[in-house]
Amino acid sequence: MTHPISFVSLGPGEPELITVKGLKQLQQADIIYCPATRNKQGTSLSRAADIVRALEIDETAIHCFMLPMSKDRTEAWKVYDTLYYEAADRYRNGQRIVIVAEGDAGFYSSIQYIYDKFTKAGIAVQRTAGIPAFIAAGALAGLHIVKQEEEIVVIPGTPSADELSEKINAGYVIVIMKLSQCVEAVYECIRRHPQAQFHYFENVGTDKEYYTSDKQIITQKSFPYFSLMIIQAV
Numbered sequence: 001m002t003h004p005i006s007f008v009s010l011g012p013g014e015p016e017l018i019t020v021k022g023l024k025q026l027q028q029a030d031i032i033y034c035p036a037t038r039n040k041q042g043t044s045l046s047r048a049a050d051i052v053r054a055l056e057i058d059e060t061a062i063h064c065f066m067l068p069m070s071k072d073r074t075e076a077w078k079v080y081d082t083l084y085y086e087a088a089d090r091y092r093n094g095q096r097i098v099i100v101a102e103g104d105a106g107f108y109s110s111i112q113y114i115y116d117k118f119t120k121a122g123i124a125v126q127r128t129a130g131i132p133a134f135i136a137a138g139a140l141a142g143l144h145i146v147k148q149e150e151e152i153v154v155i156p157g158t159p160s161a162d163e164l165s166e167k168i169n170a171g172y173v174i175v176i177m178k179l180s181q182c183v184e185a186v187y188e189c190i191r192r193h194p195q196a197q198f199h200y201f202e203n204v205g206t207d208k209e210y211y212t213s214d215k216q217i218i219t220q221k222s223f224p225y226f227s228l229m230i231i232q233a234v
């Protein structure tokens with residue numbers, strides 16, 4: 001008997017923010033694949049595995065795979081392909097396989113690449129939804145993220161200052177993911193739009209969690225990978 005390969009969304013970082021359904025999947029798993037990265041000192045870090053461990057899941061089920069962080073994704077696709085073949089073998093042997101992702105596994109989540117590959121190969125998959133980081137960020141700051149007739153746009157850290165300005169002028173609520181990639185554009189827009197509110201978040205749901213809407217502090221900060229921004233063009 002085979003079991004669908006289960007993609008479980010872990011939520012933003014705080015272990016309790018996983019869903020009950022996701023937790024059950026972890027508890028029943030024979031193997032849980034967690035993405036990890038290496039820091040400059042060569043130490044392996046896995047925020048995903050930390051969340052799983054905090055949920056008191058059997059340590060022997062946890063299996064980290066190393067994702068290169070470079071912008072060129074070629075190496076990452078190779079890692080995903082290796083994971084795909086290994087998981088497909090285990091699937092055929094009847095194991096219960098879970099692959100985890102932080103936040104929601106279908107929201108700026110490259111792991112969906114393997115999900116699509118399983119689907120194409122006729123391997124059964126399922127995905128459990130999770131709380132994306134920007135929703136957890138809104139709760140942390142007590143924001144009414146969008147209200148009444150407002151519209152929201154979620155963008156990766158790709159805009160120039162002009163492109164971001166245009167969206168602020170259009171009155172959108174803007175969520176910027178991967179904020180570390182557009183530091184200068186954000187600084188410039190803070191200067192150009194004194195009426196707008198800029199909510200800055202980093203490491204939401206972890207013990208390094210940080211929030212400020214103080215423009216002066218924001219423009220003196222460097223933005224780490226796990227940071228995002230919500231802009232409200234009041």
Ligand code: SAH
Pocket residue numbers: 012013101102103104105106107108109131132133134176177178179201202203204205206225226227228
């Ligand atoms: N699947 C995730 C998004 C992954 S893309 C989700 O649903 O939220 C990676 C980006 O998400 C990071 O660059 C950062 O902008 C944001 N992010 C993820 N976790 C975060 C956290 N705990 N705190 C702040 N930003 C976070």
